[in-house]
Amino acid sequence: MRKKKTMAFLLALALLFTAAACGSGNGETTGGQTNGPPPTEQMNPPEEDAGDAAEPVIEPPAPEPEPYQISDPKVMPEGGQKDGVTYAAWNDLVEHLFFHPIIAYPELAFDGDAQEQGLDDYMVTVDEFNRILDSVYERGYVLVDINDVWSETTDADGNPVMVKNTLYLPEGKKPLVLSYDDTNYYPYMLDNGLTYKLIIGDDGKIWSWGLDPGGNEVVSRDLDAIPALDKFVEEHPDFSPFGAKACLSLTGYEGILGYHTQTDTQSWTDAQEAERQKEREAVRPVIEELKRTGWTFGSHTWGHIRLGSGNMEKIQADTQRWLDEVGSLVGPTTILFYPHGERPDGNDWKNTGPTFQYLQEQGFRVFCSVGTQSFSYIKKDICAVICDRLHPDGKTLRWSRNRYLQFYDAKDIMDMTVRPDYGVGTDWDTTGN
Ligand SMILES: [Zn+2]
Numbered sequence: 134m135r136k137k138k139t140m141a142f143l144l145a146l147a148l149l150f151t152a153a154a155c156g157s158g159n160g161e162t163t164g165g166q167t168n169g170p171p172p173t174e175q176m177n178p179p180e181e182d183a184g185d186a187a188e189p190v191i192e193p194p195a196p197e198p199e200p201y202q203i204s205d206p207k208v209m210p211e212g213g214q215k216d217g218v219t220y221a222a223w224n225d226l227v228e229h230l231f232f233h234p235i236i237a238y239p240e241l242a243f244d245g246d247a248q249e250q251g252l253d254d255y256m257v258t259v260d261e262f263n264r265i266l267d268s269v270y271e272r273g274y275v276l277v278d279i280n281d282v283w284s285e286t287t288d289a290d291g292n293p294v295m296v297k298n299t300l301y302l303p304e305g306k307k308p309l310v311l312s313y314d315d316t317n318y319y320p321y322m323l324d325n326g327l328t329y330k331l332i333i334g335d336d337g338k339i340w341s342w343g344l345d346p347g348g349n350e351v352v353s354r355d356l357d358a359i360p361a362l363d364k365f366v367e368e369h370p371d372f373s374p375f376g377a378k379a380c381l382s383l384t385g386y387e388g389i390l391g392y393h394t395q396t397d398t399q400s401w402t403d404a405q406e407a408e409r410q411k412e413r414e415a416v417r418p419v420i421e422e423l424k425r426t427g428w429t430f431g432s433h434t435w436g437h438i439r440l441g442s443g444n445m446e447k448i449q450a451d452t453q454r455w456l457d458e459v460g461s462l463v464g465p466t467t468i469l470f471y472p473h474g475e476r477p478d479g480n481d482w483k484n485t486g487p488t489f490q491y492l493q494e495q496g497f498r499v500f501c502s503v504g505t506q507s508f509s510y511i512k513k514d515i516c517a518v519i520c521d522r523l524h525p526d527g528k529t530l531r532w533s534r535n536r537y538l539q540f541y542d543a544k545d546i547m548d549m550t551v552r553p554d555y556g557v558g559t560d561w562d563t564t565g566n
Pocket residue numbers: 314315433437472473
């Protein structure tokens with residue numbers, strides 16, 4: 134008994150140390166070689182040893198969350214003004230940019246291995262990401278939540294339909310939706326210079342956890358696009374007048390947000406299930422804090438499957454699994470992000486085929502693909518919206534400079550000093566630019 138108490142006390146001390154390290158600075162290393170993310174147990178508060186009041190009980194201080202306000206851009210502020218800012222109706226295009234997780238350590242991403250090309254194509258580095266945020270902010274974009282852009286209502290005949298909402302924005306500002314795909318922290322990302330998971334720091338905020346190229350643990354708010362955007366909005370509150378951040382597009386097959394919340398149909402034991410339940414409990418506070426601070430969630434299918442395959446059995450099983458393993462944690466969503474940008478049933482804005490119909494019946498209303506403009510189309514025959522997103526990444530930085538000039542100039546963004554020498558498009562040579 135005595136020994137157990139001492140152990141509990143030591144564990145509590147260790148936890149205090151771990152918790153203190155979480156918020157201790159930007160990109161600060163907490164030392165030591167480790168082989169992977171900290172086990173979930175370290176994230177949980179120590180169990181209280183009932184029956185002995187004499188032992189000192191040391192608990193990490195419960196962080197008092199800073200208040201965070203989320204408001205509705207569909208409602209004109211009273212008198213047309215808020216905090217001295219005049220608001221105006223916006224009925225024009227709502228731009229939509231999406232990112233993949235960003236590269237914390239370019240030297241690990243661009244190291245000439247088999248993943249280098251893919252990382253160059255689909256991702257941006259932390260520095261590039263920050264420059265993009267600076268640029269869209271300077272150009273007058275403000276963040277809105279994708280869930281506020283369209284609403285479900287009924288038409289004159291009583292049929293459910295989607296409508297585009299009027300948004301009331303600070304005068305002169307333009308709305309911007311952000312989404313982040315695959316914020317699951319897949320193993321290949323961990324091996325290639327990205328962060329490993331999201332955690333709650335001792336300040337109650339979202340931090341990332343990972344390993345630097347030397348194998349040292351790093352807890353930071355600067356190395357991951359989620360805390361980095363939180364920080365940017367803290368520093369530029371007028372970038373998010375309604376408190377919106379981005380919509381996180383989640384698969385389920387490798388867990389979510391760095392937690393192993395997934396099942397495996399090949400082998401499943403009681404021990405595996407117990408471990409999974411622990412991970413589910415561990416990710417809940419992270420989800421809660423994300424939601425509280427303006428982040429929303431959408432489905433990217435459980436298995437990152439191709440929705441154009443027409444394999445209904447597979448699509449139905451996958452959808453159910455996403456709802457069971459991811460939806461049960463993040464809550465209901467009406468947003469679906471097509472994996473690989475692949476549209477169901479061929480051309481989804483001309484046809485409403487069986488796959489689209491099925492997905493709509495599961496509650497999805499906003500179907501997002503990838504394209505060359507922030508195109509959107511409200512379907513006439515079914516209550517749904519289709520929208521394309523633009524994709525700031527190595528591919529478009531190199532080859533689509535002109536198409537993104539309204540947001541930023543790739544010349545000012547792309548970090549040639551860390552990326553491989555894969556060339557750039559002819560539109561980089563425009564004289565006078
Ligand atoms: Zn994806």
